[in-house]
Amino acid sequence: MALDASDEVSDEALLVAFGNGDREAALLLTARLTPRVLGYASRMLRGDRAEAEDVTQEAMLRLWRIAPDWRQGEAKVTTWLFRVVTNLCTDRLRKRRGVDLDAVPEPEDDAPEVARRMMDADRAAALQAALDSLPDRQRDAVVLRHLEGLGNPEIADVMEISVEAVESLTARGKRALARLLSGRREELGYDEA
Numbered sequence: 001m002a003l004d005a006s007d008e009v010s011d012e013a014l015l016v017a018f019g020n021g022d023r024e025a026a027l028l029l030t031a032r033l034t035p036r037v038l039g040y041a042s043r044m045l046r047g048d049r050a051e052a053e054d055v056t057q058e059a060m061l062r063l064w065r066i067a068p069d070w071r072q073g074e075a076k077v078t079t080w081l082f083r084v085v086t087n088l089c090t091d092r093l094r095k096r097r098g099v100d101l102d103a104v105p106e107p108e109d110d111a112p113e114v115a116r117r118m119m120d121a122d123r124a125a126a127l128q129a130a131l132d133s134l135p136d137r138q139r140d141a142v143v144l145r146h147l148e149g150l151g152n153p154e155i156a157d158v159m160e161i162s163v164e165a166v167e168s169l170t171a172r173g174k175r176a177l178a179r180l181l182s183g184r185r186e187e188l189g190y191d192e193a
Contacts, residue, residue: 011077012070019067026067030060033078036148037085043143044089046132055088075157082150082158086140093136119189126188130180138173145170 009017009025011032017025037059041052062084063077070077131139137159144155145166155166181188 012072015063015067015070015077016072018064019070026064029077033063033081034060036078037081040082040143040148041085041089043128043131043147044086044140045092047128051092055085055092058088059084076154078150079154079157082144082148082154083160086158090136123188126181126184127177130177133180134173134176138169138176141166141169142173142177146174 009028011029014025014029014032018029034056038052038056041055041059042049045051045055059081063081131143134142140159141155144150144158145152150158152163152166152170155170156163159166161169
C-alpha cells in the first residue's frame, strides 16, 4: 500500500487489508484512529489519561482481532470502534463510582506561552467539569457530536438509539452546558461582547 495514497484509502479498506495480512495497513489505521480514540476515551473517563490509554489499547486490540472477519459495508470502523470505547469506558466508570479522583495538576512550565496554555487548560477543565455534570447519555452525545465530529446517524449507531434521540440529547446537553458555563465567561478569558 502506498503511503502517499493512504489518506484516500477508507478505514474499512485498511482494516480489510490488515485482515488479509497487510501490516502497513494496520500501521496507517492505527496512526489515523488512535488519537481520536484516545481523546474520546480521555473525555469519557473525565481526563484520566492512564485509564484512557488502557481503553484505547484494548479497543485497538479488539479491532485487530476482528479484522479477518470484518465485512465491509455493514458498519463503519469508527462507529464500531467508538461503541467499543464507549462500552469499555462505561464499564470502568461503573467500577469506580463513588471514588473521587482528583485531576493531576499540570507540571510547571517556564515557556513564554505559559499564560496562554494555562488559559487553554482552564477552559478545557471548565468544559470537562461541565461535561461531567451532565447526565451520561447527554454527555456522550455532545462529546461524540461536537468534540469527535461524528454525525447524528453515526452517533445513533454508537449509542444504539434513534437519530431523533441523539438530536434531543445533544440539544439538551448544549443548553445545559451553556447554562453551566455562562457565568464564567470573564473568568475564562472570553469577552462579554
